[in-house]
Amino acid sequence: MRIHLAFAFACLLAPTLVAGEQPKLDHQKIGKDFATRLAIDTSRPEDITLEGVFAKHYVHADLGAFHVQWPIAELPSRAKEFKECCEALVKCQETWLDWVQLKASEQKAVRADLALVLKWVQGWSVQVLAKGKGGQDAFQMVPPQPTAAEAYKRFNDALQRLTPIGPGREQPAQVKLVFAPSRQDFAEFVYFAGWVLPDMRPALWLDNVPDWTQCFVKDMQVIGLQYSINGRPPQDYTSGTWMNERDPDVMQQQVTQLAMNALFLDHYKDRVPGAFVSGLSMNLVVDTYGVVNTRVDGDTRSKETAKREVFIPGGASDGGFLAKNSADTRWRENHGSDHFLPTLRTAQSEGGDEAKNDKNKAACFAVRNDAGGAKYVVRAPFLGSAAAETKPPPADFNGDWAEFLRAYKSGFIHWLQTVAGGNEKVSRERFATLLRKLADPNLTTDFEAVFQEVYQGAPLSNADVDKNCLEGQFLRWLPKSK
Numbered sequence: 001m002r003i004h005l006a007f008a009f010a011c012l013l014a015p016t017l018v019a020g021e022q023p024k025l026d027h028q029k030i031g032k033d034f035a036t037r038l039a040i041d042t043s044r045p046e047d048i049t050l051e052g053v054f055a056k057h058y059v060h061a062d063l064g065a066f067h068v069q070w071p072i073a074e075l076p077s078r079a080k081e082f083k084e085c086c087e088a089l090v091k092c093q094e095t096w097l098d099w100v101q102l103k104a105s106e107q108k109a110v111r112a113d114l115a116l117v118l119k120w121v122q123g124w125s126v127q128v129l130a131k132g133k134g135g136q137d138a139f140q141m142v143p144p145q146p147t148a149a150e151a152y153k154r155f156n157d158a159l160q161r162l163t164p165i166g167p168g169r170e171q172p173a174q175v176k177l178v179f180a181p182s183r184q185d186f187a188e189f190v191y192f193a194g195w196v197l198p199d200m201r202p203a204l205w206l207d208n209v210p211d212w213t214q215c216f217v218k219d220m221q222v223i224g225l226q227y228s229i230n231g232r233p234p235q236d237y238t239s240g241t242w243m244n245e246r247d248p249d250v251m252q253q254q255v256t257q258l259a260m261n262a263l264f265l266d267h268y269k270d271r272v273p274g275a276f277v278s279g280l281s282m283n284l285v286v287d288t289y290g291v292v293n294t295r296v297d298g299d300t301r302s303k304e305t306a307k308r309e310v311f312i313p314g315g316a317s318d319g320g321f322l323a324k325n326s327a328d329t330r331w332r333e334n335h336g337s338d339h340f341l342p343t344l345r346t347a348q349s350e351g352g353d354e355a356k357n358d359k360n361k362a363a364c365f366a367v368r369n370d371a372g373g374a375k376y377v378v379r380a381p382f383l384g385s386a387a388a389e390t391k392p393p394p395a396d397f398n399g400d401w402a403e404f405l406r407a408y409k410s411g412f413i414h415w416l417q418t419v420a421g422g423n424e425k426v427s428r429e430r431f432a433t434l435l436r437k438l439a440d441p442n443l444t445t446d447f448e449a450v451f452q453e454v455y456q457g458a459p460l461s462n463a464d465v466d467k468n469c470l471e472g473q474f475l476r477w478l479p480k481s482k
Contacts, residue, residue: 031194032195034189050196064159064320065159068086074182074185079126079128082179083126088261090114090118093159097111099433100435113158120148157172160174165441166439180222180225182225188237190209190212190222204217236418250293253292254296256288260281261296271438273447274403282294331343334412336414348475354366355377362476363472367401367404369396378390380471383470415474415477416430430454434454451470455470458473
């Protein structure tokens with residue numbers, strides 16, 4: 001099924017570096033350094049497989065919908081982070097269950113199992129994990145008690161078949177996550193993957209890999225846990241800062257957002273556009289941690305370094321994300337704890353003041369240029385096929401525009417969950433129904449038609465963004481929101 005501009009938030013690319021502006025990294029050498037560090041025989045690279053590397057040099061864990069690989073070289077010093085990432089992956093599935101629950105009785109068993117699995121993971125001994133051997137499973141390293149072991153098997157089966165989420169799968173499936181804790185781990189693994197997978201070299205042998213925090217290799221999502229340093233020297237691919245240096249659970253938020261983004265993409269396929277998926281994963285972080293203080297989307301350009309390519313989230317195998325910004329924008333002051341509603345209200349008020357002759361002032365928002373002084377009015381619709389003619393601002397406003405769109409989709413999805421049905425109970429029921437319908441592999445209608453079906457005939461948006469469409473209702477509610 002093709003989705004025509006559904007939930008069409010604009011995608012922005014910052015200008016790329018001029019050819020020759022930055023010395024090239026030796027991608028093959030860095031990839032082979034990874035093999036040398038792990039004592040992998042490189043005499044016959046055609047015989048090397050990633051599966052073989054994981055079997056000898058990584059520990060793994062099956063956690064419901066996720067299969068995790070962690071390098072044993074980073075266990076003695078980073079077992080705590082391994083445990084925290086695994087705990088985050090169990091917690092985010094609990095939030096997902098909250099979202100799609102229609103009747104508590106239907107999820108009673110799986111929630112009881114999840115609680116036991118979470119308690120087991122939270123009880124992992126870091127000292128024991130640090131002694132893990134290549135190829136071991138967490139189930140072997142820190143065996144659960146018999147009751148928890150049975151719950152673990154049931155939980156994995158349920159989430160891999162999606163039985164408590166909606167239409168179940170005939171065959172179990174998981175999202176594969178490969179963790180690369182340090183900057184060196186990340187860059188070396190990505191370049192190594194390009195070395196052993198020649199077909200992927202155009203996507204992986206790129207000089208800006210040291211600035212990425214995630215990418216896809218075949219069907220695996222590789223996730224880094226360090227940001228690149230601001231002002232990174234061109235040939236430095238090992239220096240980084242740990243995500244939790246900013247706040248105690250930024251790493252867990254980042255892992256949750258990236259992992260759930262990959263899970264949603266796998267779950268909804270092409271029935272749901274990537275921008276809606278990224279909004280879901282961002283809001284799931286807020287519902288799990290109270291904030292979304294991540295560097296996955298929005299304006300991810302560094303404020304202190306030269307302009308670099310920005311990859312747009314959405315699951316492309318040739319993409320990644322840049323280092324953290326050195327200074328938060330106005331959109332990030334509360335880290336999304338309020339779903340960005342106060343800043344959206346301010347931008348809406350400023351837009352209405354600037355667009356003096358516009359009859360629908362609620363549809364007008366002011367974005368600012370990079371210097372912060374000039375304002376430019378952008379006008380809804382921003383959602384669905386109705387947004388096809390919406391014009392983005394001039395390039396100098398792209399940073400604030402990207403932050404605005406990030407905030408807008410978070411605010412709109414939050415409104416769907418809590419307000420769109422008239423009260424919170426009905427709103428959550430309709431939102432759960434929406435997610436379940438979109439997950440149906442036999443769905444015969446498109447994305448926007450499902451909205452009309454669930455929300456009593458109201459379209460997602462229209463050219464006038466009037467009160468008859470959901471986006472228009474959101475815009476009229478926004479000034480009164482708390």
